Amino acid sequence: MSLHILAEDLINRINCEQSEDELEDNDDSDEDEDYETPQIEEPQMETEDDEYDIPLVNFATTSTSSCNPRWRKRKFTSPDSVFLGATPQPPVSAKIDTPYEYFRRFTPGSMFNNIVSNTNLYSTQKCGKPINISNKELEQVIGMYFYMGLVKMNSVQLYWETETFYPPVAGVMSRNRFQEILATLHFVNNLAVTEDDKKDKLWKLRPFLYQMKECCLKLTPTEFVCIDEMMCQFRGKTSKIRIYLKGKPHPWGFKIWACTDPNGFLYDFDVYQGGTGVRTERGQGTDVVLKLTSLPVNANYKVYADNFFTSIPLLKKLKERGMFYTGTVRKNRLAGCPHFEDKELKTKGRGALDYSVEENFQIAAVKWEDNKSVTMLSSLTGAHPVLEAERWDKQNSHMSRFP
Known part of the structure; x- marks a missing residue:
């Protein structure tokens, strides 16, 4: 718009x-009024690696062997994922x-x-x-x-x-x-x-944020939703929640966790107020996804996110809600997964892949060689069927197709 x-x-x-x-x-007058100069506070400095990365073994809730991951080299069998939720409908009248x-x-x-x-x-x-x-x-x-x-x-x-x-x-x-x-x-x-x-750093805005969130929650979500962070650009020096996030197009500003769909509609959000220094049982990324996916249960919604959020406990929890998840994942969250090493996969060339399946929770882990190795974790789909994607070939300076 x-x-x-x-x-x-x-x-x-x-x-x-x-x-x-x-x-x-x-x-009556164009004279400027005198305003009190606010106290300047130092911004919070953060990176995407600031989340506490807890090894998978620490997430086990019982001592039984079934809680530990059991990886097997086999093809993943996709579950029945027919969408059972409500579908957004066009307006009844022709008026837009x-x-x-x-x-x-x-x-x-x-x-x-x-x-x-x-x-x-x-x-x-x-x-x-x-x-x-x-x-x-x-x-x-x-x-x-x-x-x-x-x-x-x-x-x-x-x-x-x-x-x-x-x-x-x-x-x-x-x-x-x-x-x-x-x-x-x-x-x-x-x-x-x-x-x-x-104690809420946003208490002066909380009624407005609450009403705004209620309006977003009234929208009917689509089958596919994405969880990610947004940066609201702000370079003022008076806010307690302004942060600096290196590598972002707008590194200075407010960080907002958001649940959106492919069309850009916002279904839920939460303004980040800074770290508490307390390690949660599941990790910050998992907590954010579970908080923002307040979707109807057992409707087979498909949730996507990047490696900041992805972990096996998250996929397990979403499966309990009847939701599927797909996203990139960090190496230290795949305890015991028998994937090829990055150097070994690189020697096989671009488009090479390796895959495994976690037997307890039926989760597929796929490692694919692009410009560098990328690892995906999914409860929805695995490495097969293998299709071709058009990627930029740096050596030949043109677009080429790779598996």
């Missing part, structure tokens, strides 16, 4: 044009939602009412009188931010300057009113929050 269309439709829908009298009232209507699916009126109420309450607590923000003004501020994301300037004030005046932003609301709203914008009543609530 185009942000430009969404922003334009949003602002047009709420009739942003104000009368001359309203503009004169809001433009406008970008604004679609936006409001995830931002219901109750969410806006809560923000407006708490903003007016906080402004009264801080300044002695409410700023009297309305739902319309809140929508205008959001629309203005969409446009600011499309037409970026070095400073927010530049949108109102004479030489850089930008009508979709500066023509909607005066600069002073915009800054006044931002200075008092609140999502929760500070005086009603307990000390236990404040």
Whole structure:
């Protein structure tokens, strides 16, 4: 969806044009207000290897031999995986939602009412009188931010300057009113929050995040879902949960665990608040997947993720829920798996593969030679049938087909 269309439709829908009298009232002064400088905190530094990698043997819950992996060199027999869940249906009417209507699916009126109420309450607590923000003004501020994301300037004030005046932003609301709203914008009543609530680093946003999550959970998930992390770009220095993740296109920002489908729909999410230093029984990656796959059980959903999340205990737990899993896996999570060594597989050439099956849980492990060795773990499919894939051949400088 185009942000430009969404922003334009949003602002047009709420009739942003104000009368001359309203503009004169809001433009009494262009002087900037003095704001308290927030305390700067050091960002968290993380890499994808920060998760605690616990060897598979440590996951055994009993001392019986059946809990230890038993690998065999044989072909994997795919289970019955016919999808039994609900399928997303097209709208009953032929009418397609406008970008604004679609936006409001995830931002219901109750969410806006809560923000407006708490903003007016906080402004009264801080300044002695409410700023009297309305739902319309809140929508205008959001629309203005969409446009600011499309037409970026070095400073927010530049949108109102004479030489850089930008009508979709500066023509909607005066600069002073915009800054006044931002200075008092609140999502929760500070005086009603307990000390236990404040242990949550996102307590000031929790009502908004909860309502947003409820809207996502109302969507009907597709047969195939993916669990991964998203980075929400942010280079400010005042957040306790901002992290630096090396190797990402936007390394600075907020990390969000997300459950999505191939079409990009978001079904569930959880904002990462930093490590606790406590080793969980199953590991962080497994805990994240189990938390975000709140899907109907025994419906044969297919879950995909990368090697940060994959482990045999995760596949076993998902099988108990009637879900299948496929993903890359790290070497130290395949205790006793008799795969070829990387050097030995490399000598066999690109497209070579090796495979094994874990007998206790019926899980296939496949090691395939691409530019380097890649190991997959799956409760859904194995190494066969072998098909060909088109890959870039660096030596011959063209696309070639490999098994």
